[in-house]
Amino acid sequence: MTQAVIINEVGARDGLQNQHARIDVDAKLELITAFVAAGLPAIEATSFVSPKAVPQMADADVLCSRLPASGKVQYSALTPNLRGLERARAAGMREIAVVLSATDTMNLRNINMDLAASTAVCSETIRMAKEYGMRGKAYVAVAFECPYEGQVPAPRVLELCEAMITAGADEIVIADTIGAANPAQVKTLVGECVRRYGAQRVSAHFHDTRGFALANVWASLEAGVRKFDTSIGGLGGCPFAPGAAGNVATEDVVLFVEQCGLTTGVDIVKLRLAVKIAERLVGQALGGRTSRWLRSRD
Amino acid sequence: MTQAVIINEVGARDGLQNQHARIDVDAKLELITAFVAAGLPAIEATSFVSPKAVPQMADADVLCSRLPASGKVQYSALTPNLRGLERARAAGMREIAVVLSATDTMNLRNINMDLAASTAVCSETIRMAKEYGMRGKAYVAVAFECPYEGQVPAPRVLELCEAMITAGADEIVIADTIGAANPAQVKTLVGECVRRYGAQRVSAHFHDTRGFALANVWASLEAGVRKFDTSIGGLGGCPFAPGAAGNVATEDVVLFVEQCGLTTGVDIVKLRLAVKIAERLVGQALGGRTSRWLRSRD
Numbered sequence: 001m002t003q004a005v006i007i008n009e010v011g012a013r014d015g016l017q018n019q020h021a022r023i024d025v026d027a028k029l030e031l032i033t034a035f036v037a038a039g040l041p042a043i044e045a046t047s048f049v050s051p052k053a054v055p056q057m058a059d060a061d062v063l064c065s066r067l068p069a070s071g072k073v074q075y076s077a078l079t080p081n082l083r084g085l086e087r088a089r090a091a092g093m094r095e096i097a098v099v100l101s102a103t104d105t106m107n108l109r110n111i112n113m114d115l116a117a118s119t120a121v122c123s124e125t126i127r128m129a130k131e132y133g134m135r136g137k138a139y140v141a142v143a144f145e146c147p148y149e150g151q152v153p154a155p156r157v158l159e160l161c162e163a164m165i166t167a168g169a170d171e172i173v174i175a176d177t178i179g180a181a182n183p184a185q186v187k188t189l190v191g192e193c194v195r196r197y198g199a200q201r202v203s204a205h206f207h208d209t210r211g212f213a214l215a216n217v218w219a220s221l222e223a224g225v226r227k228f229d230t231s232i233g234g235l236g237g238c239p240f241a242p243g244a245a246g247n248v249a250t251e252d253v254v255l256f257v258e259q260c261g262l263t264t265g266v267d268i269v270k271l272r273l274a275v276k277i278a279e280r281l282v283g284q285a286l287g288g289r290t291s292r293w294l295r296s297r298d
Numbered sequence: 299m300t301q302a303v304i305i306n307e308v309g310a311r312d313g314l315q316n317q318h319a320r321i322d323v324d325a326k327l328e329l330i331t332a333f334v335a336a337g338l339p340a341i342e343a344t345s346f347v348s349p350k351a352v353p354q355m356a357d358a359d360v361l362c363s364r365l366p367a368s369g370k371v372q373y374s375a376l377t378p379n380l381r382g383l384e385r386a387r388a389a390g391m392r393e394i395a396v397v398l399s400a401t402d403t404m405n406l407r408n409i410n411m412d413l414a415a416s417t418a419v420c421s422e423t424i425r426m427a428k429e430y431g432m433r434g435k436a437y438v439a440v441a442f443e444c445p446y447e448g449q450v451p452a453p454r455v456l457e458l459c460e461a462m463i464t465a466g467a468d469e470i471v472i473a474d475t476i477g478a479a480n481p482a483q484v485k486t487l488v489g490e491c492v493r494r495y496g497a498q499r500v501s502a503h504f505h506d507t508r509g510f511a512l513a514n515v516w517a518s519l520e521a522g523v524r525k526f527d528t529s530i531g532g533l534g535g536c537p538f539a540p541g542a543a544g545n546v547a548t549e550d551v552v553l554f555v556e557q558c559g560l561t562t563g564v565d566i567v568k569l570r571l572a573v574k575i576a577e578r579l580v581g582q583a584l585g586g587r588t589s590r591w592l593r594s595r596d
Contacts, residue, residue, distance in 0.1 A: 184559050215516040
């Protein structure tokens with residue numbers, strides 16, 4: 001089992017998308033440049049959604065055309081459908097992600113489609129991305145609990161994973177969108193995904209609503225997962241999910257993973273500079289569970 | 299493997315001992331009564347240490363004589379030596395605990411003895427407690443990292459565990475006194491203790507300094523451990539350990555363990571009343587990682 005863990009920084013997209021204040025493209029690029037400087041190997045840059053639905057992401061095309069060049073970083077963008085995919089392709093993106101919520105209600109509230117329709121659109125988008133020679137990831141969101149429907153049956157999540165793999169997804173991201181998962185569930189569900197598709201094709205996305213995120217990261221590591229979504233300073237959440245709190249903080253996962261004896265290649269000091277930039281952009285204090293301890297070592 | 303987890307509430311001792319303001323015995327009993335009402339099955343009530351060293355615990359004898367009677371609760375008290383043991387016995391305690399720090403420097407700074415001397419005193423105290431027909435627990439403190447000596451070698455900790463078991467200890471408590479452990483270390487060290495002595499004789503004590511405590515609880519559960527020290531609202535820490543932050547909060551562990559499908563028998567609503575009492579006693583806001591989420595459900 002490899003000791004290298006890939007951190008996929010989602011702060012510039014998942015973190016910023018629900019900020020009320022508009023953040024301009026230069027500011028976003030400043031943040032992304034700080035991510036690159038900190039050695040983050042994967043960065044979710046933006047989302048090619050309707051500017052009406054998510055005004056904060058209206059600059060996706062411009063942003064992608066100006067991303068800092070680096071041979072070491074894999075940039076990605078969310079593309080909810082073929083229209084988004086075409087925009088991402090035109091902007092030069094080499095990796096896209098679709099988001100498939102695991103319940104009817106979440107899909108209806110989020111994108112006004114039922115689960116079957118959403119599955120079809122995600123499959124189609126992944127298939128076309130692969131035809132274009134892009135890397136395609138598929139999120140299965142609310143994979144443990146849905147804010148509207150409650151507990152989500154694992155067999156349904158596994159069916160959706162299978163549909164995405166069949167469509168050609170290079171990677172499945174199991175997402176605990178509202179931070180309701182516990183490590184017993186993670187062990188079962190993420191473990192089964194790893195058994196079916198191999199650790200290389202499975203990553204995990206946790207929120208820290210109940211303070212369980214690092215325990216879920218550990219359960220995922222034990223299951224063989226070596227890639228995690230994280231957000232700088234714990235920025236963000238899900239704008240459509242009531243009660244959702246922030247993503248697990250990048251600095252928490254980097255510190256945790258490194259102390260567990262694995263490696264991320266991320267510079268924790270430079271990461272803290274990125275936290276400060278993010279704080280300035282959103283005008284509020286940020287920071288994960290490790291902040292106080294990290295500050296005590298200054 | 300049993301699904302029942304025993305929570306040992308240490309807030310009345312470990313939580314209160316480093317509070318500057320003196321808390322009177324009636325107030326302590328109010329807190330302990332709230333613990334009993336919440337269904338906590340094990341309560342560390344006090345410490346029979348020198349009143350000069352820890353003035354907050356000077357009322358240990360009176361407190362123990364007035365503990366609320368309950369057939370369901372196992373009370374315990376720390377006894378650093380034979381003198382403390384005699385006091386605990388006279389006060390009617392049926393369970394005592396010794397604390398053996400795993401490094402020379404921690405022992406010297408804490409109780410002005412080196413590791414060998416401290417081991418001898420702890421062994422003698424445990425042996426005598428067993429002669430008196432009491433239950434005897436042995437903490438191995440700073441079992442992962444010492445604030446003075448850094449990383450603590452696992453083989454030394456295991457030697458100290460062996461010494462305590464040889465002396466007659468009914469239970470070994472592996473204590474991450476400064477909150478520096480990660481679940482990879484916990485898996486190795488706690489796992490080895492369980493292999494040697496059985497899960498029934500091993501418990502764990504975590505601090506949440508870096509936000510890793512619940513991940514460490516999960517690693518311990520996976521290793522078979524079914525008993526944890528916790529402190530109401532995360533109250534307390536180690537007065538002698540620089541940089542140490544609070545104990546893992548009782549409500550965090552109860553919520554976490556229950557959501558993982560295990561049972562504690564603790565009433566989370568009544569537990570929150572105990573948090574409020576503790577907040578009043580110490581004059582500051584308390585609460586673990588789950589506080590915000592718990593409040594959002596009121």
